[in-house]
Amino acid sequence: MPAREVARLAKVDVDTPTALEVDDLVHEQEPALIARGAAYATEYARIRENAGILAKNLATVVVALRVRHDDMRGASGAYRKDVGEIYAGLGEGDREKLQTAVRWHVGNILRRYLTPRELEKLDLKPTSPLERQQDSRAANAAIVAAGRAELQAATSKKGRKPKDNELPAPTVRETADHLRMVHAATNIMNQLSPDVINHAMTDGQRAKLDEELETIQKAIAKLRRITRKARSEG
Incomplete structure (x- = not known):
């Protein structure tokens, strides 16, 4: 049932709600309390659903104002004055929270509206906040996967029981661990962003990163000499 209909049947004002105390409601019967609660819950869900759309639409308005002011970075006094009027009716806390959400949407909209050349000219990153967020999640997932592969490999080694004076034969699990670790390392390297x-x-x-990359490159070269030699002898 639509939120407004639930509220109407429960005789609850969801447009201008006031904070309630328990003493305000104890006289109501159970069916009335259930209906009231359902009205509040339904309206809360409706507001949450629409909040994202409203923030995105507001961001679209903000980008349109930048176009009108010929100020795509939003740095001019005239533009800032217009935007300030948009938020003038909000309290400081609400304004800051909404502005944070709007800035995120503005970043995404600008990457769709402007060409790569225009972004570069404005000294704006080519990737959108959404893409950077996705990249960050992918990087975290790659790091977790690498840690899991390393832990599994360490567990495999601990479980080995070599015979006296004899090197242990690699297990199927150990060979799989090697492939998992290389796959995880590749995923991590792919997350490094130019x-x-x-x-x-x-x-x-950058200098420190270059040193680390050089160390990785040497380790890879050493391992590849082993794989190539083993393949040629096989």
């Missing part, structure tokens, strides 16, 4: 390296890192951080 955009972050070029625009977010300091020179010192």
Whole structure:
């Protein structure tokens, strides 16, 4: 049942609700309390559902204002004055919370509205906040997968019981662990973003990253010599 209909039947004002105390409601019978609760719950869900759409629409308005002001970075005083009027009726807490959501949507909308060349000219990152969020989640998942593969490999080694004066034969699990670890390492390397390296890192951080990459490159080269030799001898 639509939220407004539930509220009407329960005789609950969901448009301008007031905070209630228990003493305000104890006189109501169970069916009335259930109907009242359902009205509040339904209206809460409706507001939550529409909140994202409203924030996105507001972000679209903000981008349109940037176009009108010929100020796609939103830095001019005239643009800021217009945007300030939009939020003028909100309290500080509500304004900050909404502005944070709107900025996220603005970042995504700009990446769809502007061309890569226009983004570069404005010194804006080519990736949207949504893409960076997805990349971050993928990177975290890759790191977790790598940690899990490393733990599984360590567990496999602990479980080995070699015979006296004899090297243990690799198990099926150990060979699978090697493939899992390489796959996890590849996923992590694929998460390294040229955009972050070029625009977010300091020179010192880039130098440190280059050192680490060189170490990885040497380790890979050493392992590849082993795999190539083993394959040729096989």
